[in-house]
Amino acid sequence: MRPYRLATRYALAEQAGNRFALTLVAAFVPLWVALMDWVVPHTAVAFHYRAGDRTLGVDGQHLSLLTGALNAVTLIVGFMMFSAARRCAPFERRLIHCGFPARSLLAAKLTMLTVVAFLTTAYTTALVRMFWTPEQLLPLGLSLLAAAFAYGGLGILVAVALPGQLEGMFVIVMTSLVDTTIQNPMGNPAADKSVLRYFPAYGPMQSAVGAGFTRHTPWPYTALAAAWLAGTALVGLTVLHLRTRSRYPMAPAPAQARSVPEATARAQR
Amino acid sequence: MGDTVLTAHELRASYRGRQVLRGVRFDVEAGSLVGVVGENGAGKSTLLRILAGRQRPDGGSVVRRATLGYCSQQPVLNPSLTVDQHLRYFQLAYRLPGLDRALALLDRFAFTDRLGSRVRTLSGGTRQKLHLVLALMHNPGLLLLDEPYQGFDWETYLRFWRLADELRAQGTAVLVVSHLVFDRSRLDRIHHLADGTLHEAEPEAPSSRRELAR
Numbered sequence A: 001m002r003p004y005r006l007a008t009r010y011a012l013a014e015q016a017g018n019r020f021a022l023t024l025v026a027a028f029v030p031l032w033v034a035l036m037d038w039v040v041p042h043t044a045v046a047f048h049y050r051a052g053d054r055t056l057g058v059d060g061q062h063l064s065l066l067t068g069a070l071n072a073v074t075l076i077v078g079f080m081m082f083s084a085a086r087r088c089a090p091f092e093r094r095l096i097h098c099g100f101p102a103r104s105l106l107a108a109k110l111t112m113l114t115v116v117a118f119l120t121t122a123y124t125t126a127l128v129r130m131f132w133t134p135e136q137l138l139p140l141g142l143s144l145l146a147a148a149f150a151y152g153g154l155g156i157l158v159a160v161a162l163p164g165q166l167e168g169m170f171v172i173v174m175t176s177l178v179d180t181t182i183q184n185p186m187g188n189p190a191a192d193k194s195v196l197r198y199f200p201a202y203g204p205m206q207s208a209v210g211a212g213f214t215r216h217t218p219w220p221y222t223a224l225a226a227a228w229l230a231g232t233a234l235v236g237l238t239v240l241h242l243r244t245r246s247r248y249p250m251a252p253a254p255a256q257a258r259s260v261p262e263a264t265a266r267a268q269r
Numbered sequence B: 001m002g003d004t005v006l007t008a009h010e011l012r013a014s015y016r017g018r019q020v021l022r023g024v025r026f027d028v029e030a031g032s033l034v035g036v037v038g039e040n041g042a043g044k045s046t047l048l049r050i051l052a053g054r055q056r057p058d059g060g061s062v063v064r065r066a067t068l069g070y071c072s073q074q075p076v077l078n079p080s081l082t083v084d085q086h087l088r089y090f091q092l093a094y095r096l097p098g099l100d101r102a103l104a105l106l107d108r109f110a111f112t113d114r115l116g117s118r119v120r121t122l123s124g125g126t127r128q129k130l131h132l133v134l135a136l137m138h139n140p141g142l143l144l145l146d147e148p149y150q151g152f153d154w155e156t157y158l159r160f161w162r163l164a165d166e167l168r169a170q171g172t173a174v175l176v177v178s179h180l181v182f183d184r185s186r187l188d189r190i191h192h193l194a195d196g197t198l199h200e201a202e203p204e205a206p207s208s209r210r211e212l213a214r
Helices: A002-016 A019-039 A060-097 A102-131 A137-161 A165-183 A194-198 A202-213 A219-244 A260-268 B044-051 B083-093 B100-108 B124-136 B154-169 B181-186 B206-213
Strands: A044-049 A054-059 B004-015 B018-029 B033-037 B059-064 B068-071 B142-146 B173-178 B189-194 B197-201
Touching: A002 A060, A002 A102, A002 B083, A019 A060, A019 A102, A044 A060, A044 A202, A054 A060, A054 A202, A060 A102, A060 A137, A060 A165, A060 A202, A060 B083, A102 A137, A102 A219, A137 A165, A137 A202, A137 A219, A165 A202, A194 A202, A202 A219, B004 B044, B004 B173, B018 B044, B018 B059, B018 B173, B018 B197, B033 B044, B033 B154, B033 B181, B044 B059, B044 B142, B044 B173, B068 B124, B083 B100, B083 B124, B100 B124, B124 B142, B124 B154, B154 B173, B154 B181
Parallel strands: B033 B173, B033 B189, B068 B142, B142 B173
Antiparallel strands: A044 A054, B004 B018, B004 B059, B189 B197
């Protein structure tokens, strides 16, 4: 428990000191949401609402506010988690090699993700509310939170698995952009294709539309993002384990292990 | 010198497509101060990473029989954390009851006053000192050091070698990778890495060793 508490405390303190990310959250989200409100007209749009198995006629500007909010939280949380995980990766590998439990570091990352995702989502939901009164505000916020979780997990995975900073940022930005754009029928008239369900923001988008435009909340769709988080965390942990396991665990003392060199040599082959 | 604490057997490895180790074999005994010297790009750091278990060789094996302390060539630290936070992280990693030895090492290298400073505010030399302290604070039986004194001033450099002598005297095996010729006089055994294999070289005479220790 102590390693987890220490790692969480230091991770949160480090994130709180990340001025660039905090400025990004403070300035980017209101700008993005206000821009949607300003430039997108109140045109009626048909949205294929699979969660309710029907097509909804929705206000295009409000739908764009939703996709804009999804885009903002997924970009910010994905980028923050990627940046934190990548910056600490060599140091954490050293810690793990020296005996620090990897699961405590990962659990601390997930706790940090929870805090960052919750704060970013609460702020974004409040801003969306300033421009539009959705049918159900809390489920709408939870849909955004689910998307933030999915992309936070993706950020951690990309940081662990990809070698370079630029590649990682590109993957997160492009995934979020493509994901939220193709789910919006204003940007993609063919947004009713079944392949969309395999994208991370699919579930949160469906549940956000349900919360925003109906009195029905499709919780199983919100939970789809949890599957993304679990999947990315599992793959991330596996990659981390493979990279940080010691090639040579300590052998027994010489008096008890005269044949160890030979045995280890065979094991290596 | 005591029991063998490290055995490398027929190690083969490549670095960026070039084979740098072609069947390296040697032993390190407890209480010995061993050097691996060689030109830039000879494969010294690759060898040390393999000995520390950080890199898989293309062939061969390594057996360690002591707790390991490893200091890579580049300091691996977290710029956002303070010196104190680094020590507390590694206290838990090594499962140490306290930080007495770590604080004594900080005092030894004269940077106790930087305990509350973030690593990003430290000079290159002080970062290197912290890097070394993190590899030493659990009193390992085998210490693998890759050019551990880069950025040290002369006084700190001498402190480092005095500490290495003390560690050797208490039974720690210390393996130092170096490309500096004048370090050779301080070592019990020297291995020269050239063309992918190790050749044992003669250390300098004891008289010149005493001269350098001053």
